[in-house]
Amino acid sequence: MKTTVATLLAAAGSAAAVTISEINGNKFISPYNGTQVTGVEGLVTAIEKSGIFLRSTEPDQDDRTSEGIYVFNKAIRDKVHVGDVITLDGKVDEYRSSALYSYLTEITSPINVVVKSSNHTVKPLILGVDTLSPPTSDFSSLDVGGIFGVPNDVNRISVVNPELEPTKYGLDFWESLVGQLVTLKDVVQVSRPNQYGDVWVRGGWKVTGINEHGGVTMLDGDSNPETLVIGSPLDGTSNPDDTKMGDTIGDVTGIIYNAFGFYRILPLTAISPIKSASADAPGASFKSEGNCRGITFANYNARNLGPESKTIPGITSQIVDKMLSPDLIFLQEVLDGSGETDDGVVSGEKTLQALAASIESASGVVYNYTEIAPIDKQDGGVPGGNIRQAYLYRPDIVELYQPNQGTAGDVNEVVDGPGLKYNPGRIDPANAAWTNSRKPLAAAWKAVKGSGKPFFTINVHQASKSGGSSSVHGDARPPINSAVDSRIEQAKITAAFIAQILEKDANAGVIIAGDFNEFTQVEPIQVFLEKSGMLDIEDIVGIPAEERYTYLFDMNSQALDHVFISPGLQKGAQYEHLHLNTWQNYDDQVSDHDPSVAKLNVCGCGSKKKRSLALN
Numbered sequence: 001m002k003t004t005v006a007t008l009l010a011a012a013g014s015a016a017a018v019t020i021s022e023i024n025g026n027k028f029i030s031p032y033n034g035t036q037v038t039g040v041e042g043l044v045t046a047i048e049k050s051g052i053f054l055r056s057t058e059p060d061q062d063d064r065t066s067e068g069i070y071v072f073n074k075a076i077r078d079k080v081h082v083g084d085v086i087t088l089d090g091k092v093d094e095y096r097s098s099a100l101y102s103y104l105t106e107i108t109s110p111i112n113v114v115v116k117s118s119n120h121t122v123k124p125l126i127l128g129v130d131t132l133s134p135p136t137s138d139f140s141s142l143d144v145g146g147i148f149g150v151p152n153d154v155n156r157i158s159v160v161n162p163e164l165e166p167t168k169y170g171l172d173f174w175e176s177l178v179g180q181l182v183t184l185k186d187v188v189q190v191s192r193p194n195q196y197g198d199v200w201v202r203g204g205w206k207v208t209g210i211n212e213h214g215g216v217t218m219l220d221g222d223s224n225p226e227t228l229v230i231g232s233p234l235d236g237t238s239n240p241d242d243t244k245m246g247d248t249i250g251d252v253t254g255i256i257y258n259a260f261g262f263y264r265i266l267p268l269t270a271i272s273p274i275k276s277a278s279a280d281a282p283g284a285s286f287k288s289e290g291n292c293r294g295i296t297f298a299n300y301n302a303r304n305l306g307p308e309s310k311t312i313p314g315i316t317s318q319i320v321d322k323m324l325s326p327d328l329i330f331l332q333e334v335l336d337g338s339g340e341t342d343d344g345v346v347s348g349e350k351t352l353q354a355l356a357a358s359i360e361s362a363s364g365v366v367y368n369y370t371e372i373a374p375i376d377k378q379d380g381g382v383p384g385g386n387i388r389q390a391y392l393y394r395p396d397i398v399e400l401y402q403p404n405q406g407t408a409g410d411v412n413e414v415v416d417g418p419g420l421k422y423n424p425g426r427i428d429p430a431n432a433a434w435t436n437s438r439k440p441l442a443a444a445w446k447a448v449k450g451s452g453k454p455f456f457t458i459n460v461h462q463a464s465k466s467g468g469s470s471s472v473h474g475d476a477r478p479p480i481n482s483a484v485d486s487r488i489e490q491a492k493i494t495a496a497f498i499a500q501i502l503e504k505d506a507n508a509g510v511i512i513a514g515d516f517n518e519f520t521q522v523e524p525i526q527v528f529l530e531k532s533g534m535l536d537i538e539d540i541v542g543i544p545a546e547e548r549y550t551y552l553f554d555m556n557s558q559a560l561d562h563v564f565i566s567p568g569l570q571k572g573a574q575y576e577h578l579h580l581n582t583w584q585n586y587d588d589q590v591s592d593h594d595p596s597v598a599k600l601n602v603c604g605c606g607s608k609k610k611r612s613l614a615l616n
């Protein structure tokens with residue numbers, strides 16, 4: 001009799017029971033979202049501060065449906081232990097803390113929690129061995145035109161809710177494992193941690209784009225979906241915050257999760273490096289010739305550099321000891337003389353003098369500078385700072401060619417010669433494309449010892465991606481690339497200006513450098529190259545694709561900073577990225593960008609030859 005009742009009850013229970021894989025389904029959003037489920041059975045794999053994780057005891061054979069799930073409830077933590085097999089009823093929910101993030105499927109308000117048995121072995125799945133390996137190039141089937149396709153945000157994962165293809169797309173892969181306890185083998189850091197100790201890593205599965213320092217570089221069509229961020233440890237400990245790209249961690253066991261805009265692993269306990277990467281990046285391998293046959297250049301976003309900046313000694317030593325005192329330095333993010341104080345001061349002379357004085361006292365090398373003070377509060381950047389581009393130059397080696405100082409509002413023009421109407425002068429400064437952004441600073445120079453032929457420089461700092469971009473793991477596909485339309489317009493204006501110089505003299509020496517705030521493969525840079533006739537100096541000198549980076553963001557070693565040169569400057573060109581900041585831990589970096597250095601022959605011999613041919 002008793003047995004019959006029990007059997008009947010069991011039968012009734014199992015008829016209504018739902019498995020974890022059924023709850024997760026084979027898409028991003030649960031087919032059970034918003035509904036009550038009963039008889040969900042799972043092994044407790046981990047307990048964290050606001051809930052527990054379960055692994056199904058009845059897995060299906062479908063790689064798309066995760067066998068793990070999060071149960072969000074504080075009280076349940078006291079009722080169960082890791083190793084228990086339990087059943088519960090609850091409500092299925094899709095949770096995210098911002099509209100730009102993708103959702104986490106979870107069970108909330110659990111009731112009827114029954115511990116069926118205890119002390120089961122809890123064995124993590126080894127990623128890439130017991131599971132599929134993550135795809136290495138694409139993030140989502142919804143990324144029309146790739147992850148940097150323009151226009152952005154044409155699809156939302158949560159709206160289209162595509163069927164998961166975990167062998168093809170990174171987000172689908174990680175979604176298919178959310179809630180699961182896994183081990184990542186042979187983990188290496190590809191970033192430095194953020195202020196919470198979260199750090200991006202790769203593991204012992206197939207990874208593409210690995211650079212010599214151990215990071216992963218963003219390549220054309222490959223922004224490294226096979227990497228994962230390590231989030232806060234489940235046991236309440238903290239990950240270290242002073243580690244670096246290239247540090248080796250070893251094995252990491254934790255739960256695959258989704259929060260704050262990224263799939264992530266929550267480690268059981270704090271990670272710690274077993275081997276530290278070097279932070280001592282090599283300096284430039286070449287020096288100036290001191291004449292037009294070999295002028296050296298540097299390009300550096302010196303991050304909000306003001307006269308009182310604590311980074312001045314660090315930047316000085318980078319310029320002197322690592323860049324070897326280049327003849328002409330393209331600087332970005334030079335603050336006005338009152339730094340970040342919003343007091344109407346716009347001139348950056350005090351800042352440039354402070355840096356020049358620091359270099360002179362460290363090395364005896366004398367620098368002069370040139371800039372155009374912007375109109376107060378019109379060029380974006382840190383409040384009160386009036387960031388602008390400026391040139392620092394060695395007056396014993398180079399000088400402005402027929403100087404004619406422009407003001408913020410003066411519109412520079414290419415005149416016959418070719419030459420510049422204003423030297424230095426800003427390009428089309430009133431154009432709406434530059435709203436709240438930096439106007440390009442064009443200048444003409446000649447070597448003190450040389451042919452007397454001018455060469456041209458344009459120092460740019462295009463509109464920023466920050467404030468409005470969505471994450472590479474976010475809901476919007478392709479992800480929102482903030483201000484990409486402004487950068488396309490900016491690129492067209494600058495390109496047209498350069499094209500005018502090259503129209504007057506196809507062999508003119510033109511160098512454009514700066515913080516373009518965009519990657520080479522993305523439309524603003526592609527448009528620029530197409531319309532300007534300029535060449536990527538990285539291609540000319542043959543820097544391997546994996547070593548092309550000046551910045552670290554999320555998982556990617558990436559290049560926001562570029563140097564492009566005119567065809568007349570190709571011969572004998574040298575160029576190197578100096579990883580003086582990307583290799584450092586958070587506290588030891590003096591800027592968030594790496595500088596790059598170039599050496600170019602600006603004698604203009606090619607065009608002289610042309611002239612003598614014409615004379616013959």
Ligand SMILES: *[C@@H]1O[C@H](CO)[C@@H](O)[C@H](O)[C@H]1NC(C)=O
Pocket residue numbers: 029033034094103158
């Ligand atoms: C999940 O279901 C709830 C309740 O029905 C609904 O309000 C919410 O929009 C759904 N979430 C998604 C991502 O579809």
Ligand SMILES: *[C@@H]1O[C@H](CO)[C@@H](O)[C@H](O)[C@H]1NC(C)=O
Pocket residue numbers: 118119
């Ligand atoms: C689980 O094992 C521990 C010791 O390994 C034991 O003390 C405990 O009683 C066991 N619990 C159950 C429910 O079997």
Ligand SMILES: *[C@@H]1O[C@H](CO)[C@@H](O)[C@H](O)[C@H]1NC(C)=O
Pocket residue numbers: 368369370395
């Ligand atoms: C520095 O540059 C300014 C113009 O920007 C010029 O007036 C001055 O003579 C230069 N100083 C030296 C030492 O070349």
